[in-house]
Amino acid sequence: MRNITYTERLLVSRHQGAMPLVLTCPHGGDEQPPGVANKRTGAGLPSDCRFETNTDRFTRTITRGVAQVLFDVFGEAPNVVIANFDRDYIDANRSRPCAFEDRDARQFYEEYHNTIRNFVDEIRTDNGGMGLLIDIHGTALIGGDPADVYLGTLNGEAISSLLRRDPLAMSRKRSLPGLLREAGYVVSAKVPETIRGDFTLETYGSFNADGVDAIQIEIESTLRTDTSKRDVFIDDLAYAINSLVARYADTDTHAAFRSANFLPRLQRG
Numbered sequence: 690m691r692n693i694t695y696t697e698r699l700l701v702s703r704h705q706g707a708m709p710l711v712l713t714c715p716h717g718g719d720e721q722p723p724g725v726a727n728k729r730t731g732a733g734l735p736s737d738c739r740f741e742t743n744t745d746r747f748t749r750t751i752t753r754g755v756a757q758v759l760f761d762v763f764g765e766a767p768n769v770v771i772a773n774f775d776r777d778y779i780d781a782n783r784s785r786p787c788a789f790e791d792r793d794a795r796q797f798y799e800e801y802h803n804t805i806r807n808f809v810d811e812i813r814t815d816n817g818g819m820g821l822l823i824d825i826h827g828t829a830l831i832g833g834d835p836a837d838v839y840l841g842t843l844n845g846e847a848i849s850s851l852l853r854r855d856p857l858a859m860s861r862k863r864s865l866p867g868l869l870r871e872a873g874y875v876v877s878a879k880v881p882e883t884i885r886g887d888f889t890l891e892t893y894g895s896f897n898a899d900g901v902d903a904i905q906i907e908i909e910s911t912l913r914t915d916t917s918k919r920d921v922f923i924d925d926l927a928y929a930i931n932s933l934v935a936r937y938a939d940t941d942t943h944a945a946f947r948s949a950n951f952l953p954r955l956q957r958g
Contacts, residue, residue: 693757693766699800700773703808704756706766709816709938710930711808711901712756713824713889715781715801717749718773727791728777738787739887742777745827747913749773751923752825758927768808772801782824782887802892809893809901819850820901821938823930824889828907831884836877837912838869841886841905847894851902851937858937865904868929874912874922902937 695702700720731740749771760766772781774797779789781801788798805822812820828839842848842859851858861867866876886894886905894903912922 691760693753693760693769695753695769695771697773699797701797701800701804702769702771702773703804704766704769705808706756706760706768708759708765708767708934709812709820709901710759710767710934711805711812711820711822711893712752712767712769713805713822714745714748714752714769714771715824715889716743716745716776716826717747717752717771719744719775720773722774722778722794722797725778725789725791725794725797729780729790733790735786738783740787741780744776745825745913746910747919748825748827748908751908751913751919751926754920754923755825755927755930758924759931762927763931768812770801770804770808782826782889784888788888805889805893810899812901813899816938819938821930821934822889822893822901822903824886824903824905826884826905826907827910827913828884829910831877834877834879835875837874837909838866839877839884839907839909840866841884841890841907842903843886843890843894843896846896847886847890847900847903847905849902850895850900854937863932863936865929865933868932869925872925872929874925 693704695704700722729742734740752769752771756767756769779794779798781798789795809820845852858864859866869876884907890903890905894900912918
């Protein structure tokens, strides 16, 4: 087996794969962008900006891990875009006016989003306008709605193309939440407004004429920080995502992977 190779420019790691899928990771970085002296303070931002600086720990590890499992097991890798800059300086999941305060940070922010845009455009061109984007985040356990995983879709808008083709795409047993539940995870049935999706889904979701079906996945902290749990989750998430790709993003290419080898891996009881 070969490891997926990444190239980095302006603190953005990327891999160009063959699957009609983009994995994005905006908040797992820990590096200070060269030449960017000032951290964000939230002062002077437009009133509609949601200001946060917390790092989504181990989301880079999960993103790379899922990509590697997809490549190892199914023979094709996704496109991957990872921000390595610290959220203290740049929030890659916000609009430009809300994302940074030091003007020298702009080139890093634009590198991240230009890379995503290029991958999305290539997928749409190669795949008849279809494709998927999974935006990977971390969250603490949410009081009143304890879960392992929360899935945001801008209340369905970011997956409008998928839902037009299959209104039950997020509720079937072989849906993304259905397969994760079958693997033993608690998936929230009511995603809080604060994590329903943000700029990445707003920009690249399929309600845009140049978008793809996009889902924000928020992973509870225990699944991310416990090594053994994280490793199992990476496998399960990769298999669930591949099923989603096979059913809804590229059925001609990936139908062969919807085999009897898939469900037993997730149905561990």
